[in-house]
Each structure stands twice: as C-alpha cells, then as structure tokens.
Amino acid sequence: MSSPAQNRAAAQKIETDIEPQTKDAGAAADHDTNTAVKAFQPKDGDGWLTSAALKSAHETWGHQVGNLMNRLSYEKSALRGNATLQHGTDIGVGSGLRGISALDRL
Structure with a gap:
C-alpha cells in the first residue's frame, strides 16, 4: 500500500513525464511511415501491397497509442482520487479514535 503522498507523486510523474513521452513516441513514426x-x-496502376500494409499497421499503432494514453489518464486520476480518499480516511479514523480522556479534564 502506498501513502497519499506517494500516490500524488506517481500521478504527477505520469502527467509530467510518462504522458508527454508516450505521446511523442507515438507520433515519432508518423513522418517516416x-x-x-x-x-x-x-x-501507373501497379504498386506494392507494402503501402497498404504499412498504412494499416500505422493506423493500428495510432489506436494503440490512443488506448495507452487513455489508460495513463485513467491511472493518473485513480491515483489522485485514492490519495484524497486515503487522506480523508486517515483524518476520519484519527478523529473517531481520539476520544475525550480523563487527562483532558485536568
């Protein structure tokens, strides 16, 4: 299990490093392909099957990159939501456990 701070840090890493690098890597093959x-x-009516195959493979690649970007976005949101939930739970449990002690009345 990770702490709220670790969840926030992981979400930030996805946002600032992994998502931009994934997007760049996904687009890197566009020009050459x-x-x-x-x-x-x-x-002149005579061509290679390679052209259509490359085009199809590139379209598939684009869909896969899009799916990965969506997954990264989902995971980022889940990490941030979990960090908020954990923080709220910690505060709620802490305040619920802390009852009034006889020592508080002194």
Whole structure:
C-alpha cells in the first residue's frame, strides 16, 4: 500500500513525464511511415501491397497509442482520487479514535 503522498507523486510523474513521452513516441513514426507509404504507393496502376500494409499497421499503432494514453489518464486520476480518499480516511479514523480522556479534564 502506498501513502497519499506517494500516490500524488506517481500521478504527477505520469502527467509530467510518462504522458508527454508516450505521446511523442507515438507520433515519432508518423513522418517516416507516411513517407514509406507514399514511396510504395501504386504508380501507373501497379504498386506494392507494402503501402497498404504499412498504412494499416500505422493506423493500428495510432489506436494503440490512443488506448495507452487513455489508460495513463485513467491511472493518473485513480491515483489522485485514492490519495484524497486515503487522506480523508486517515483524518476520519484519527478523529473517531481520539476520544475525550480523563487527562483532558485536568
């Protein structure tokens, strides 16, 4: 189990490092793939199957990156929500356990 501070730190790491790097990595292949797709396109009615295959693979890659970005966003939100829940629970339990002691009346 992690502390609220650890949950907040993990959520921050996702937001500031992992999400931007994942987005950049997902987009990195765009230019080169598009260039290759164009290079293998049919010319004068005769082309390579490679062009369509590359285009299809790139579309699949884009969907997978999108799904990963959605998952990272979900996990980030869950970590932040859990940090808030843990903090509130800690305060609630602490105040509920702390009763009035005979020593308080002195």
